[in-house]
Amino acid sequence: MRIHVVKREDCPLWKKILLYVGAVALALVLGGLVLLAMGVNPLEYYSKMFTMGMIGNKIAYKAVENYLKILVPLILTALGLSLAFKMRFWNIGGEGQFIVGAIAATAVAFLTGEALPQPLVLVLMCVAAMAAAGLLGVFVAALKVRFGTNETLLTLMLNYIALYVLTFLGETKGDWNFFLNPQSARPTFGSFASLVSFPKIMLGKFGLNICVLLTIVIGVLVYVYLKRTKQGYEIAVVGDSMGTARYAGMKVNTIVLRTVFFSACLIGLAAAFKVGTAGILSTSITDDVGWTGIIVAWLAQLNTVGIFLVSALIGVLQFGSTAAAATFSAVDSSFADMLQGVILFLVLAADFFTRFRVVITKKEVERHG
């Protein structure tokens, strides 16, 4: 018996969906085995996780609010990354751009929060975060365009620089450091929640954060930008073949700089939304969205609608596992990270099967010599 891997010409959509759903299901089964080994009933755990602890909960709307809080930065970051990835610019600096954006937004909040009307402060926070993150992205893109440096290495290294700048701000007492809480003797980040925060639209008890609506609007805009506009077309051509783009008379350098700027801007905006709702900086402000966003963007195959769906799923895993941890003390919420890894693995495997097929030939071929 011999096994051949054969390329598929076309995979019908229903088969693709079936494969992906199957991959997720298989991951859950594998996770279930782990849970069983720990003596936890997987069905109970999963039902808690997927309902995010909402059933039988009097303040279920709170859970939805918190779930959306996780979702918004993740979606925006993944959208931003998808712009750069479409152009084959490997921006893995989502973390760093997010942090820089968060610092800029917080600075605006502290410096202008008392003097200016709140809506204006919020707009300024978003603009500052986008500009800061965007410039960090453009810095790397400019080095690549000018000197041919490797964007993967540079964005990666800048992540750590940004993180240590943030840590420095959080741990250094000083008159200049307005990020800290002046009342505390120990250096801790100060809260600006009382000064400014993104408003909610109240639907009964449920408060729909305005950031959620804005994210949906941005999602539509990104979709149209990539699919319909000349700039989106340029991104696709540059990503597909740089030589062809140049040959067609495109200003490739401008396109690269512009696209990376937009990419980082969206990540900066994600940061502004995040600190604008949290009302405080922290060294874990990114929630790893710079990394998770990469996974989301790839799992969604850079498809804008896909990014919303995949983010929703990953959000359920992350938030649901925290909710379930309240009931199942034996299972740490990092179980979700493990599950996420298994899902990623199996979805990638499913992706392989959408492109290839395994054929087993029965005929025994004799070996000689």
Next chain:
Amino acid sequence: MAEEYAVELRGITKTFGPVVANHNVNLNLRKGEILSLLGENGSGKTTLMNMLSGIYTPDSGTILVDGKPVTISSPQDAKRLGIGMVHQHFKLVDVFSAADNIWMGAQEAGFVLKKDRYQKIEEMAKKFGFDLDPHKQVCNMAVSEKQTLEIIKVLYYGAKVIILDEPTAVLTVQEIDKLFGVLRRMKEQGHSIIIITHKLNEVMDISDRVAILRKGEYITTVDTKDTNEQELTEWMVGHKIDLNIERPKVEKLSPLLEIRDLTIRSDEGNVAIDHVSFYIRGGEMLGVAGIAGCGQKELCEAIAGLRPIESGKMIHKGENIVGLSPKEILAKGISMSFIPEDRLGMGLAPSMSITDNMILKNYNDTKGPFVDRKAGREDAQRVIDELGVVTPSTETPVRRLSGGNVQKVLLGREIKAGPNVIVTAYPVRGLDINSSYAIYNILNQQKKSGVGILFVGEDLDVMMALCDKILVLCHGKVMGVVHAHKTTKEELGLMMTGSLDLTHKYADKPAGYAADSLFDQEEEGK
């Protein structure tokens, strides 16, 4: 008892997904003969040979070596059985010396690099009558040297059966002669050789027998002395075909594009084009011949505005085009299509649809921020209809099309823009006979309508039949411009290697200067 063959293939079938690359192929190779394997693109020649050399394994069928059935499941197996293959794309490590390239795959190499490897390999090269410096790094070698190294490598590993995949594609006429000399000598020493090519004259020249494949099926094997080129072609394509390339006579118009004293540097900073002068008239096709990498690419890029020039002048209809952006040059009606070796590198975005590739050069002409794909789709449909592109739809990614169709899409887009100068490099690269003729027709149509064409080509026979004049480049220098119907392949070959310089043939006027040049006009315009 039947004759014992060096290699015999019986009923070999190989499929890639739904594509049948080889179907029930029977082939045999006698000891000490040169067998040509002939077939169009996609007829499964390379696949078949890859199964002999262990890169692929057949789905069914038997391979016999020296009369014994064998299983070849890796290149190591092939090596052990004495089968060696020289691939079309050389498999050499650029930064290694010649000796190390051979040594790293040798059985007895061991763990430590021994000093005597240079000497051993030099001795062995001498034994076969090769001239090789074992210390020379591959990246410093000319194409023909690399090929020699590949052959020595295969011999060093003790191959008795040697397969050469399109060995002549990259060589000049003189180098081909030399190679054929080597092959004949190897044959005398008892080696059996399979040579893949689709150049009929070479088949007639070198081989003892010819095996023909068509669309993955084995057609026949004939003795070379009993056949002729016409017959072989008919077997190859399956029907009668006119091998003559048309060269329509068109009234010459005034010079459209004139190049004077042009010097261009390559990416590495070397002089790629060295004080080159030539001109193209409307309704004229000027061929550019030269060994690969003699500045053809740089010249095309410079004309299209993609590469800055060092010095010299380029005027189009009397107007200077030096320093203009690619877009401005495009707007003047100069179109450039360069088919690189990997075919999709320049001019097309492979994962994008035919529609998206149609709008590549004019997507920005419409107002507003949005792309007009509707017009693009109509253009795509028109090109598909007019040039007979075989595709499921206008939205199929170009990458999924076959080579001939890819090139039709590219040329179709260029012609759609209504250019007055077409620069086309290797437009039939890798195409089979039918597709090639379709492309020649498209170009001839354009020529008849008064377009000036610069045709950078590889196949001298084709250029001599299709072009009006041929410009020969050698290391970036012009070796002369000759009339295509008056020259010979030998003359062109000598010029390509720099042994013959015809630039000063006509003492009364410098080569490459048009008698009715529009240069004065440009000077006055200043």
